Amino acid sequence: MKDSLKNQELRNRQYIIILIVLSVAFIYIIQLFYIQIADSSYKENADSNAFLKKVIYPSRGLLYDRNEQLYVSNQPVYDLMIIMREIQGFDTLSFCKMLNINQEEFDNRIEEIKDKRKNRGYSRFTPQIFMSQLSVAEYGKIQEQLYKFRGVYAQQRVLRKYTTPHGAHAIGSVGEVNQQQIDADSYYSRGDYKGQSGVEKEYETYLRGEKGVEILLRDAHGRIQGVYKNGERNKAPIAGKNLTMTIDMGLQEYGEQLMIKKLGSIVAIEPSTGEILALISSPSYDPHLLVGRERSKNYNALLKDPFKPLFDRPLMAMYPPGSTFKLVNGLIYQQEGVITEDTRFSCRMGYYYSRTRKLGCHPHPNNLDLRESVQHSCNAYYCHGLKGLLDSPPSGISTTESYNHWRNHVLSMGFGKKLGVDFPNEKGGLILESNRYDRIYGKNKWKSSTIISIAIGQGEVLATPIQTANLAALIANRGYFYTPHIIKKIEGDSIDKRFREKHQTTIEQKYFDPIIDGMLMAVEQGTGRVGRIEGIEICGKTGTAQNPHGKDHSIFMAFAPKENPKIAIAVYVENSGFGATWAVPIASLMIEKYLTGTVDTTKLNRKNLQKRMLETFLIE
Amino acid sequence: MSRKVSLFRSLDWITILLYVTLVTIGWFAIYSSTYDFENPTILNFSARHGSQLIWIGFAFLLALITILIDSKMYNNLAYIIYFLIILLLIATIFLAPEIKGSRSWLKIGPITMQPAELAKYATALCLGKFMSSYNFTLNSIKNMFLVGFIILTPMLIIILQQETGLALVFAAFFLVLFREGMNGIFMVLAFLGALFFVLFLRYDYISSSSNSYILESFGFVIVFILSVISVGIMIAYYLKDNRQMLQFIGGNAILYLLTGILHLFGIEAITYTITAYISISLSILYLFIMALLQKQKKYFLFIIFLIGSIALCNVTDYFFNNVLQPHQQMRIKVVLGLEDDPLGAGYNVRQSKIGIGSGGLLGKGFLNGTQTKLNYVPEQDTDFIFCTIGEEQGFVGSIVVLFLYIALIIRLVILAERQRSSFSRIFGYSVLSIIFFHVAINIGMVIGLVPVIGIPLVFLSYGGSSLWSFTILLFTFIRLDANRMEILHQ
Numbered sequence A: 001m002k003d004s005l006k007n008q009e010l011r012n013r014q015y016i017i018i019l020i021v022l023s024v025a026f027i028y029i030i031q032l033f034y035i036q037i038a039d040s041s042y043k044e045n046a047d048s049n050a051f052l053k054k055v056i057y058p059s060r061g062l063l064y065d066r067n068e069q070l071y072v073s074n075q076p077v078y079d080l081m082i083i084m085r086e087i088q089g090f091d092t093l094s095f096c097k098m099l100n101i102n103q104e105e106f107d108n109r110i111e112e113i114k115d116k117r118k119n120r121g122y123s124r125f126t127p128q129i130f131m132s133q134l135s136v137a138e139y140g141k142i143q144e145q146l147y148k149f150r151g152v153y154a155q156q157r158v159l160r161k162y163t164t165p166h167g168a169h170a171i172g173s174v175g176e177v178n179q180q181q182i183d184a185d186s187y188y189s190r191g192d193y194k195g196q197s198g199v200e201k202e203y204e205t206y207l208r209g210e211k212g213v214e215i216l217l218r219d220a221h222g223r224i225q226g227v228y229k230n231g232e233r234n235k236a237p238i239a240g241k242n243l244t245m246t247i248d249m250g251l252q253e254y255g256e257q258l259m260i261k262k263l264g265s266i267v268a269i270e271p272s273t274g275e276i277l278a279l280i281s282s283p284s285y286d287p288h289l290l291v292g293r294e295r296s297k298n299y300n301a302l303l304k305d306p307f308k309p310l311f312d313r314p315l316m317a318m319y320p321p322g323s324t325f326k327l328v329n330g331l332i333y334q335q336e337g338v339i340t341e342d343t344r345f346s347c348r349m350g351y352y353y354s355r356t357r358k359l360g361c362h363p364h365p366n367n368l369d370l371r372e373s374v375q376h377s378c379n380a381y382y383c384h385g386l387k388g389l390l391d392s393p394p395s396g397i398s399t400t401e402s403y404n405h406w407r408n409h410v411l412s413m414g415f416g417k418k419l420g421v422d423f424p425n426e427k428g429g430l431i432l433e434s435n436r437y438d439r440i441y442g443k444n445k446w447k448s449s450t451i452i453s454i455a456i457g458q459g460e461v462l463a464t465p466i467q468t469a470n471l472a473a474l475i476a477n478r479g480y481f482y483t484p485h486i487i488k489k490i491e492g493d494s495i496d497k498r499f500r501e502k503h504q505t506t507i508e509q510k511y512f513d514p515i516i517d518g519m520l521m522a523v524e525q526g527t528g529r530v531g532r533i534e535g536i537e538i539c540g541k542t543g544t545a546q547n548p549h550g551k552d553h554s555i556f557m558a559f560a561p562k563e564n565p566k567i568a569i570a571v572y573v574e575n576s577g578f579g580a581t582w583a584v585p586i587a588s589l590m591i592e593k594y595l596t597g598t599v600d601t602t603k604l605n606r607k608n609l610q611k612r613m614l615e616t617f618l619i620e
Numbered sequence B: 001m002s003r004k005v006s007l008f009r010s011l012d013w014i015t016i017l018l019y020v021t022l023v024t025i026g027w028f029a030i031y032s033s034t035y036d037f038e039n040p041t042i043l044n045f046s047a048r049h050g051s052q053l054i055w056i057g058f059a060f061l062l063a064l065i066t067i068l069i070d071s072k073m074y075n076n077l078a079y080i081i082y083f084l085i086i087l088l089l090i091a092t093i094f095l096a097p098e099i100k101g102s103r104s105w106l107k108i109g110p111i112t113m114q115p116a117e118l119a120k121y122a123t124a125l126c127l128g129k130f131m132s133s134y135n136f137t138l139n140s141i142k143n144m145f146l147v148g149f150i151i152l153t154p155m156l157i158i159i160l161q162q163e164t165g166l167a168l169v170f171a172a173f174f175l176v177l178f179r180e181g182m183n184g185i186f187m188v189l190a191f192l193g194a195l196f197f198v199l200f201l202r203y204d205y206i207s208s209s210s211n212s213y214i215l216e217s218f219g220f221v222i223v224f225i226l227s228v229i230s231v232g233i234m235i236a237y238y239l240k241d242n243r244q245m246l247q248f249i250g251g252n253a254i255l256y257l258l259t260g261i262l263h264l265f266g267i268e269a270i271t272y273t274i275t276a277y278i279s280i281s282l283s284i285l286y287l288f289i290m291a292l293l294q295k296q297k298k299y300f301l302f303i304i305f306l307i308g309s310i311a312l313c314n315v316t317d318y319f320f321n322n323v324l325q326p327h328q329q330m331r332i333k334v335v336l337g338l339e340d341d342p343l344g345a346g347y348n349v350r351q352s353k354i355g356i357g358s359g360g361l362l363g364k365g366f367l368n369g370t371q372t373k374l375n376y377v378p379e380q381d382t383d384f385i386f387c388t389i390g391e392e393q394g395f396v397g398s399i400v401v402l403f404l405y406i407a408l409i410i411r412l413v414i415l416a417e418r419q420r421s422s423f424s425r426i427f428g429y430s431v432l433s434i435i436f437f438h439v440a441i442n443i444g445m446v447i448g449l450v451p452v453i454g455i456p457l458v459f460l461s462y463g464g465s466s467l468w469s470f471t472i473l474l475f476t477f478i479r480l481d482a483n484r485m486e487i488l489h490q
Ligand SMILES: [Zn+2]
Pocket: A347, A349, A350, A361, A362, A364, A377, A378, A379, A380, A381
């Protein structure tokens, strides 16, 4: 009996054994639950282990000139990337040797990468740029050794490549994004490139395309084991859109050559469309300087250059328009009924706007009508006109009201505000509002004699070269203009509709004829004679922008031919004195070049003119 | 002919079904862990999954042979098999080439074999035969000694082969002895011993925060406090004297409280470690006096227990810091959470946990595991095979596999208990205990609860040697069980 009781006690021990088994299983299930369900960090760890997300950069859109000649293209470069977590047991010595750097440079670079103040997006797990923009040749030299270094690989990027060293301001440049730009647009991450000026900046969203991503599987040794899910989750990059510019590459180049060692701008526009044919800012620079590893060094050097090559003069430099502004006034006086084309004013070597104060004029035949006043650029004529407009308006309105009418007309011709070109950093010029004069002189305390200099484009009037070129275009069109723009075609898209809208000025068409006649006479036998070309009717107007800091700036605006105009142009040459000396010949050569494709050097006067322009240096 | 029919009818098909299911799951897991994203193949006999298919085929053949052998043979040949295997184990030390520091693999023709795997089988047979002999009782010192000899001999030889993991599995026979009448106190003591060992290492040498030159070893403090509490519980349990228990524990508590007050007043010369020694010494003195006063022998057992605790701590202290290699110390420390070493000893466990953890509820799907296939998890088709299942089949898959093992073990308990012969029962318990230890240690290691001890997961891990020895082990018992049924059928 005792034995079987003992046996029963032992038989019951099976339950203790089962209990032990179940307890262990229970603990394991809790642990499994904890790591598989409760704690999500394991999943992230597995992903960061296994997936190497490789960004594939799209090729940036190409730029063509208006004749579909390739202007700006791409060249491959390689960024050397490093994943800090994986560079354990790294052979620093041979790595440095491969890259031709010393240990100290290596250490410094690593410190820089790790420094979260300088490198905000730093992570041990993601690729960091160790050395950027290795050229194809440089990369070729290290390519075969790269496999030896765990956690190091090359990332292909594209940089810009230019067919010619011209048009730097128009095209603009591409540079690495800064922290501000990364914060502003989530598309960008550290080391990305973005258009920083010119067309590159304005059309960034078209040009950049869309980044792709390739999800690679990486094994425990950092080796790539293929593409995740056969590339199902990959995203192919979408190439940027190609753009056709309105620039004529030949004309642009020629203009830049003419402007060598001179300060100033040339803006040429096709009047019938508003397309910018040439946009020259001088001095210019080779766009290649702002590409690649030397970019920031070169950029700083350009920034320090006293002649400010980075300054985009055609859009940003504001000058008093001088005599070119007389055309604006001539149009307004007619429209407001102050004068007709036959109205004549006398000029006694100037205009006396008080008994003792005279605004001088230069010698010319006296008692000119409107056409002749344009031809000879008579100052007195326009002062008389302004007096008629402001002091005794034909419609019997007040001076202030009449001034406001004047201002509206001026604004309708694209002055006093930004034109809205497809260019960053455009300036609007200056045409004062009447209340500003009220504030300066007191309400109703001012009249034509107070602000007489606006009659001849001096004083409180400022305009940019592109506004002056636009004036030439709207006169060529006899009363309307299209907003100047630099992009003609966007691949698979159309240009902004604001560039296809006709802007009608407030001046009736008929008032343009005497002005245009006068402009033709100015070139045929007036102030712009030096620019005359056999067989081409050029209508132009010289000007001089007063420069309180030194020699005056020479201005010439023109369009040609007179009937059915193909080109409107404004030329500014700084510190060169009277308009005819520099600006007229340059504009004339540009017009001939554009209309005939070349400058006819068989004609001695044209050959000499070109030689003088190309070889005279106004700055050193 | 009719005998054979009845034999197959008497087989326990539930166990066989569980076996086949586990082996099949194992094959798919091996297929997946050796799957190459670059060169996907369906079936390739030169690949790991291909050879495993061959091992499985041989395993089924072995199972069949094992079943066809007359069940009496196992009982009759038990001692001879044990003796031969011991000889083979010894020979292995001298014959085997060194592979990763261990000398346990024998190469016979195209097959590499680990005799240590077979040693478990031989020991189970031998133990069954010895303990089922007429009038056997575990209470005799001589028998205890002989049983210990049977278990410890192969264990020691395997340790000499540098296969500590496999040797550790022999501890599984503790469960068998417990079922066969070994005093439960041994189990409790073994458990307390393991617990104290872990706690001691975990809290050893943490310098007191306020005064860094006074070195406290909270390992001693914690183990001594727990020992005193254990003795208190023993007093209540064996002497049925709750008042004395409270006095005993309370008296010790006052000592620690006094030390705490001294520390509050800035007197830190008497550390908690010193207090722990004072407390345990006074306890021993108290128990000795009580033993003399009450003439109760049991007090001496309590004293031995306390002295054992002191010995355990000091031996562990010495062993850990002076005997173990630094990398071994590291392994143990990583598991105890004392060290975080993601690239060293902790790397395997960490990557394996990431693998399983990233599986989530339902897993990433068959062949979609990245941790295992991209070699982040080491030995992904052998010791860490469970990781593939955890990653690809998720929590649900892991639990299913765990439940299959529990089902198998419980089924084996039921089978063992229905045996009429002690030999079959003891052998059955040996089989289930060995399987239990393997599963518990292996899965515990993979999910980061047990130190990294390299032993395969029963029926699932890649490799013929382990699969075959477990097949023979299991099917010998199925054969013995069928024999019981045969007797019933007659
Ligand atoms: Zn005059």
